[in-house]
Amino acid sequence: MSEKKTTKKAAAKTTKPSAKKTAEKTTAKKTISTTTTKTTSPKVETVVKDKSMVYLDFTASTKGENIIFDTTHLEVAKEEGLFRENDRYEPALVVVGWNWLLGAVEEQLVGMKVGESKTIEVPPEKGAGVRDPSKIKKIAKVKLAKHGTRGFKGEEIKFGNERGIVTADLGRTVRVDFNSPFAGKILVYDVIIREIVSDMTKKLKAVLQRRIPGIPEDRYSVTVNKKIVTVELPQETRYIENIQYGEIGIAADMLKADDNLQEVRIVTSFKRPEPSKENST
Structure with a gap:
């Protein structure tokens, strides 16, 4: 059995739909609005296809040397010396074709089903490149x-x-x-599909959680009314560094997730603090 080594992680357009009416604009803007949720029965996806949104677990290594450089598994991360306190070890969100994972890996997910595992080999020209x-x-x-x-x-x-x-x-x-540590190497991804996300509201929440990881689900809301999405965030998100860029990313991802959506409204709620006991006496 080859000795395992570890190293640091390898470094990995939003198309706006045309306007239906002159007054409708494809934009993502921050405003305050009251919306109601319109629900429809989603078509459940059972097989991964292009543009499918999935949750998957994976471990990535180099062929031959068996250098593990990335994983979603907590125990593997600890065993291989990859564990970092602020990282989240859980199934990764991937949209096939969006290159959130290596494109060469994403394209091999097509045709897989929930629970299915697969070993994918990525040649240098589709991975970290050839040595220069x-x-x-x-x-x-x-x-x-x-x-x-x-x-x-x-x-x-x-x-x-x-x-x-x-x-x-x-x-x-x-x-x-200055070549990548993985230049000229065949990369091996062992993947397993955990979930295929079909429900639109769940998709929108998933891309939000990817941009603002760790936010409890009961601290925000996502509602869809016709072609408008309203996202309500708690006031503590205002203290997140570069949150404005996160919000831009959230809006872009949501509009990209469904071509029928025309607008994303992001609202931050500020509630009146409860009076202290000293002031009430």
């Missing part, structure tokens, strides 16, 4: 010092906009490989 000799460079140590590093062998460094691994100490210079 021009990305192996010699850099003077004095230049590295200006970037806050001394360049020890095996050290991962950032130089300009590139990240690389120091592969050799040559005295006054070091050799740095």
Whole structure:
């Protein structure tokens, strides 16, 4: 059995529907509105197809060396030294064709059913790319010092906009490989489909939870009235760093999830605090 090694994770258009009326615009804007929910019976999907939204578990490794670099399984993450306190180890949300996972992996999900598992091999040209000799460079140590590093062998460094691994100490210079650690390698994804999401409201909630992970379901609401989605978020979300970009992403994903939707309204609720006991006496 080959020895398992670990390393860091490999680094992985919203089309707006045409307007039905002149007054209807395909836009995502923040406003305050009262809506009612219109429910329809969804067509239950039993087989993954293009644009299907699914939850899946996976473990990703390199072929031959068996270097595990990503997983949704908590126990695997702990065993392989990949565990990080702020990461969530649970089935990943994937929409086939959206490239939330490697495109070469997503396309192999088509035809799978809930509970089905599959091993998918991704060639270098569809994964991390082939090795490029021009990305192996010699850099003077004095230049590295200006970037806050001394360049020890095996050290991962950032130089300009590139990240690389120091592969050799040559005295006054070091050799740095700026290729991806997985360049030229066949990547292996062991996947299992946990759920195919068919209900539209559940799809909308799923993309929201992906953008704002960890938010309790009872702390927000998503309602659909005809072609308008209203998202109500609690006031504590205002303190999330870069929340405005998260909201833009939520709106874009929701409009992309259903071509019939025309607008997303995001509302933040601020409730009057209850009076303290001291003030009430």
